[in-house]
Amino acid sequence: MNIVVCVKYVPDATADRTFEDDSTVDRVGVDGLLSELDEYAVEQALQIKEKLADDGDTEVTVLTVGPEGATDALRKALQMGADKAVHVQDEAIAGSCALSTSLVLAEAVKKIEGWDLVVCGMASTDGSMGVLPAMLAERLQVPGVTLGSAIEVDGDTVRIRRDGDTATETVEGTLPVVLSVTDQSGEARYPSFKGIMAAKKKPLETWSLADLGVDAELVGLTAASSTVEATEARPPRTQGQVVTDEDGSGATALVEFLASKKFI
Amino acid sequence: MSEVLVLVDSSSLVDGKVSKPTLELLTIARRLGEPSAVFIGDVSTAADTLKEYGAAKIYTVDDSEVSGYLVAPKAEVLAQLVEKTSPVAVLLPSGGEGKEIAGRLAVKTGSGLITDATDVQPGDGGSPVTTQSVFAGSYTVQAKVTKGTPIITVKPNSATPEKADGAGETEEFTATISETAKAARITASEPRKASGRPELTEAAIVVSGGRGTGGDFSEVEGFADSLGAAVGASRAAVDSGWIPHAFQIGQTGKTVSPQLYIANGISGAIQHRAGMQTSKTIVAVNKDDEAPIFELVDFGVVGDLHSVLPTATEEIAKHKG
Numbered sequence: 001m002n003i004v005v006c007v008k009y010v011p012d013a014t015a016d017r018t019f020e021d022d023s024t025v026d027r028v029g030v031d032g033l034l035s036e037l038d039e040y041a042v043e044q045a046l047q048i049k050e051k052l053a054d055d056g057d058t059e060v061t062v063l064t065v066g067p068e069g070a071t072d073a074l075r076k077a078l079q080m081g082a083d084k085a086v087h088v089q090d091e092a093i094a095g096s097c098a099l100s101t102s103l104v105l106a107e108a109v110k111k112i113e114g115w116d117l118v119v120c121g122m123a124s125t126d127g128s129m130g131v132l133p134a135m136l137a138e139r140l141q142v143p144g145v146t147l148g149s150a151i152e153v154d155g156d157t158v159r160i161r162r163d164g165d166t167a168t169e170t171v172e173g174t175l176p177v178v179l180s181v182t183d184q185s186g187e188a189r190y191p192s193f194k195g196i197m198a199a200k201k202k203p204l205e206t207w208s209l210a211d212l213g214v215d216a217e218l219v220g221l222t223a224a225s226s227t228v229e230a231t232e233a234r235p236p237r238t239q240g241q242v243v244t245d246e247d248g249s250g251a252t253a254l255v256e257f258l259a260s261k262k263f264i
Numbered sequence: 265m266s267e268v269l270v271l272v273d274s275s276s277l278v279d280g281k282v283s284k285p286t287l288e289l290l291t292i293a294r295r296l297g298e299p300s301a302v303f304i305g306d307v308s309t310a311a312d313t314l315k316e317y318g319a320a321k322i323y324t325v326d327d328s329e330v331s332g333y334l335v336a337p338k339a340e341v342l343a344q345l346v347e348k349t350s351p352v353a354v355l356l357p358s359g360g361e362g363k364e365i366a367g368r369l370a371v372k373t374g375s376g377l378i379t380d381a382t383d384v385q386p387g388d389g390g391s392p393v394t395t396q397s398v399f400a401g402s403y404t405v406q407a408k409v410t411k412g413t414p415i416i417t418v419k420p421n422s423a424t425p426e427k428a429d430g431a432g433e434t435e436e437f438t439a440t441i442s443e444t445a446k447a448a449r450i451t452a453s454e455p456r457k458a459s460g461r462p463e464l465t466e467a468a469i470v471v472s473g474g475r476g477t478g479g480d481f482s483e484v485e486g487f488a489d490s491l492g493a494a495v496g497a498s499r500a501a502v503d504s505g506w507i508p509h510a511f512q513i514g515q516t517g518k519t520v521s522p523q524l525y526i527a528n529g530i531s532g533a534i535q536h537r538a539g540m541q542t543s544k545t546i547v548a549v550n551k552d553d554e555a556p557i558f559e560l561v562d563f564g565v566v567g568d569l570h571s572v573l574p575t576a577t578e579e580i581a582k583h584k585g
Contacts, residue, residue, distance in 0.1 A: 037516065231406075234404055251565075
């Protein structure tokens, strides 16, 4: 089986993230890394490969669209155990909206020969839209088996448990499939020392828009299908009163606070 | 006046009644044009309410080729209605499903998409301007769609539902569903049991528990019930298997913005703050006086939730007398 994992290089969510003057996300002032939620996608791809145990016929390719630094995200995935990496990098892509990004990703997937399964995380940790897996399935015209919290590949059937708001569903589709996985799908592994050493020798290709046959006019900030008009930092919250509980005094103070605010 | 399509499907019904977030969508739609509800399934228990909250039209769509499959058929229905009606916008609820339908619809119609709006207002020339909370609630962003039909998913609690009698004219719409759209099949579905408590994303008060509960949510639940609150949880509690994922608040769970949020035994990592820091009033109970959650609170108790919550629950009962 030929598995492609789509990953995103994002600004560290634990740092103070901010915007550039053109309202795009500041990707320079904050360290970037492999989006935490995409680690689950890499993990599931590796688990599928391990379970198939088809004499090494299964290959996991990790794919990203992003700036130069995005190579870091690919390397992390290679260290975890992916077999090879593809980096779509082109200055024209900067500032692309989800619609254009999905176009570039879809064309890149198509260029990966014999792909059977595309695995994505549930959302990025920066834009957090959570729409790319659905957009990719739409563009590739294959089943979108999305938001899986438990994943099973059975022959050419991909089956997931989907914990929806009103019901827990079993969803399945026949390969080729776009699969997205949640952070409930299973803890992602840490790269081992051996994995880190092995990753250095794994192939990492860089493709441009021209390589994909995508018109540069269709991507980037000027072609974006939505625009940010204003950004404003939310004023930090100021800490109110904090009391220490002694023999029930905390509960009394809490109830008094709630009553003073008319919650009871 | 131009139409605004609002997706309502049978999953938006709670006990046969139209859910509050749907009424909010209709209220928002009225600011932009004439609301047309797109109802997939049997509208009989919902039609009156949709009309009462301003639906000028109700497109009813047979769900025999829609239910049983994941989101793709719904996106096809909406795309065909967009072509028929050229609406000023399409509004959907901001859940996993709503966002996926929106994503597919954006590709089908070559349109811009905005997700997780907390406000939508008519901008210059009528094209909607949205407000979103980004970067774990640390920034507020105004945005608009510049291509195609604006497709916007809206979070619960983004408007107060207002009644306004609409014409409520029902029109049957026959959509053509492709075989490709029916490729992701739902082969089993087990409805979630109702807790009897308010819906997490709609509740005025949310009481949540984390690692500090040690796995026993009875004190958190008891305290929540004394306040008529919804119960939530941190990811740590969900990952430990103490409470289902549907209760998780944070980056990969629900975002809540209630009048009052009470975090119990939750340290307050960035991933959790992303889901609750726009709450009006924040209270925390935690044993660790260094827990980052205390940076956000209007009121905090450094103490053991296992003693603080039962005592507070009793005192509230007395207070209510």
